[in-house]
Amino acid sequence: ADGGDVADDPLAAYAVDLRAKARAGKIENLIGRDAEVLRVIQVLCRRRKNNPVLVGEPGVGKTAVVEGLALRVNEGKVPAAIKDAHIYALDMGAVLAGTKFRGQFEERLKAVISAIEADPDAILFIDEIHTVVGAGATSGGSMDASNLLKPSLSSGALRCIGSTTYKEFKTAFERDAALARRFQKIEITEPSREETLLILQGLSEVYERHHNVKYTPEALQAAVELAHKYLRDRHLPDSAIDVMDETGAAARIGVAMPEISLNDALGSRGPDERAAEFSDDTPTAADAPPPIPIGVREIEAVIARMARIPPKSVSTDDRTVLARLEEGLQEVIYGQPHAVKTIAHAITRARAGLARADKPIGSFLFAGPTGVGKTELAKQLARLLALPFLRFDMSEYMEKHSVSRLIGAPPGYVGFDQGGLLTDAVSKQPHAVLVLDEIEKAHPDIFSVLLQVMDNATLTDTTGRKTDFRNIILIMTSNAGAQEINARKVGFADEGPQASDANKAIERTFSPEFRNRLDKTVMFQGLDQSVIQKVASKMLAELELQLADRNVRLTYTEAARDWIAERGFDRLFGARPMARVIDEH
Template sequence: MREPKRLKIETVLAVHDLESGRVLSQPIARPKHAAYDNPSDARISMELFLTELLERDGASTRAAFSLPAGDIGIQHVEVELPNARALVGAPLSFSMPCVVLPHRRAHWVLVLPLAMTVYVGRQESLEQVVASEAKRLLGALEPDAFTRLGYFCAKSTRLERMTVSVRRRPVPGDGAKTLRRKLDRAHVRRRALQTLHAVGRQVRAHDVRGPEPVGMRDALTTFSALLKAHDKPQPRRSVVIVAPQGCGKTTLIHAWLRAHPDRWLFATSVAQLIAGMSSLGQWQERIKRVMEAAETLDAVLWLDDLRDLMGDRSGAFDLAGAIRPWLDEGRVRLVSELTPEAADLFATRQAGLFSSMHPLRLESHGPREATTALLRCVEYARKFEPDRPALAEDAIPTVIELTDRFVPYRTFPAKAVQLYEELRATAERQHVHDQQRLTREHVYESFSRSTGVPAFLLRDDRAWRSERATEHLRRRIVGQDAAVAAVVDALAVVKAGLSPGDRPLASFLFVGPTGVGKTALARALAELVFGSEQRLARFDMSELSGPDAAERLLRGVGGSEGRLTSIVRREPFSVVLLDEIEKAHPSVFDLLLGVLGEGRLTDARGRTAFFHNVILVMTSNLGT
């Protein structure tokens, strides 16, 4: 027997916004039914309830709930409270929200707080008739103080339309059993929804904010095809999005949800899945319930970081082993994100689970795509955030240029958008006028303050004052005029843009006896160029004279990060001082060839540390 087609019923809800932030939602066809919760959950609960109610009841109920898309509106009517003068010594009235339904040339009016329906003729005053009837009913009911307080609970009232999809009743036969199965299915779906809400947050299309993504059309098409819901039973696929940080992994998921607003998407984490569970079988039962709920609703589970499944090496929580069978059998859809380095590590440690998911790789964008993305962000902000400072369009190339040159560890478009958001936040803290445009001057000033890069290196219109630099260094270093002049000349070359862009900003070798000011000159250089002596990272090379010296600089000790690479990644704008370089092991000199020649080093974890914005200083007292 063919599955009967579904019937779509358009109905109207009255939604009362309460002071607590929650809402009270009730169908105007039967106001006695209500759902009390936050706005999104109240709507979901009401939709599930009405689906069950309309599938259970007959055609008359469906006809009552089916309201035409006519001029149904909300109107507030002032109603005087009977006996108010005796209670408070003065007349007291309050505004009652009423739903007005046109009927030929007259109106039917539903007074929501009283659940009372009033007919208003074509020549009658709606406010007078409703106020009179409501006052008469209140006088007959004589409500107590608590009931009267309920008339004032709503901050505002609005109408929302809802489409309820119900199954048509099958042609005679096993009607009771069919109805029982429908009720059972509705109950199971309601329990599944409660389970998923307990361990995650439902992400809805209307919750997604921001402009349309750039350069993701092909990736979105592939992602949508992998998560496509089929009418016929087919294995459900899981996807892991592999891309560098800031390439748009989360943006891709949001774009998919915008294109498929009717799909269920729940964001969760490993911590939420096992919260409050011990290792004695409780967490396994919860994982089973969550997976069954996701299978029932065909919901997509969005795990924020797949690396958390590698976290517990004791074996107490083998979450990967508990989840993998559901993915292997194609019963649940799981979506997660990983960087390329994390994906390689995960594929090694959890090869079985990784093979159950389809890897979707995203490429990083270039300056052109980043410019388009930033322009869309600016246009979106002007339209939807008019009360915040806006970036001038002629300042966009400056943002792209600065982040491309001085922010090597992040990718486009994220690093450009992040600088843009930091710029707006800084402007708001400084009480910049809402309508003022943030110009190139604001961009340079904010970037220089946050990174420590001096303005004369960022801007071509700022001249390099050799006399001031010489005076600054001579105040700190006495009797080393030749060395100070050499340092100032090297910085002038950097300012002129004549130094190679793929090497450190400048490289110096200070040679002289102990106490002549080699280290002091490096500190003064850090203060001159980067604004603070704290921008100096000093390495005592006498501690790196052993055969493991290069290993310690790159790999660290006990699985930690390498000493040199970690500092440069953390402080890309700094002076790196290698003190007493002649005492270092020969392997360190081989390591420095990569720094001086290519301006970068790759550590044991495969991450690259760039020295393009570093001033490298080596000192030695050899031969003195």
């Protein structure tokens, strides 16, 4: 159509015949969804208001239901009432392309509607129907595309299937009651893991042929389970299909297996073989290479890349790391054997699958004097588990309004659409060690927010987006009880009373509902002289490495180390003064 004129055949120009597409074998089988397809057919067979609108989250299979219906119509597996139906998917890009003047868009759309009305077997499918509602309207104008549709929709002359998300349905349809009443809402819910596995089993043959791979049954099961667990911002079955597809692609070009590099995979073959590798033409049986087997390990590697987590964290076989966790922490954290043992056992228990699925991996309160290694233990834990380290200083959140910095400003305030610092950080790094330093300094309203995180592992920001905390290790540090721990009695008396006093101080500082949601309160002891010498050796070793990068060699005697340990030791301030002593001398 030149100059924006209407084409002679509007359906051929501005729509795609899904039945013809199904006949050409370009539509994949629809697995399951029988109840939803039957409901769509029932609505289409009504005398009036015969317009279903499929509503569901992105990726649950709304478009697939309509394509599956077209496939069943083509195969004759539908009731006689719609056995001759042709479903035309509106191509919004083609309708809009080349429209220069006011009214050309409406003219084209009207031509499509008239063509559909003229054919009693034609059904119009508008994917993302919210893009049509409001399309063509100028600011303040009422002539948008939905007003063109309304008369035909109401009379039953036009049969139209729409699809949209819950959010867009609320925005576009619920505000326009006249439009909403002409459509029958059909909810497409996210399939269960069992249903998703059946979908993957049904689709696997197509992907195996395309990538020349062979998925093991365990690999398909792992794709479903790991996609559900780690890709929480996506929906089944879309996320699991993506995992299966990308694993096939990775195996096809030789990057799924760690021992085969991309260069090795491509460099060992000639140009003709490389061209064949990326060609869509299926080779003949005689010269076809054997299919590449894909197991659980390859699925784990791809999930790790997609969810930005280390492969060993995805695998159920990270026993080596967990077995050495306590030993590894003891090597770098001095004078806190009880704290290290407590945290190592709690993490091991959680990673062994004994923790509840709807809570964070662990919620811990580290209490004790300043400078004894509370934050350092959290850092070393993140290092050993190969997780990102997120730290928030709670002294910055002492005011009531500071809660909005963590979860976002409320509607109507500046920065409403920017999200919160905490929710954004966890959304970007869903697998991390999260440290809230000096938690007792935070405003009481922040404790109320944390109760939700510790109890349900979710936090909803002010835009309504849910942030998943199930793969977060939450550590809060506090100096509560520090005075009681430092008030040691003279002589060889038992330290029990001090520990009891410290617990009472924690009880005074934190509410019962907060303490009740903690997995463990870990008490840190003050450091003694022998531990301080180890800390001095560690700091000097770090300084030695730092200077070595600048070609400066550092040597020191034991007497110098002891002198630094003595000068840098302060029962009240812990090991922090030692860094200052080293800097000064």
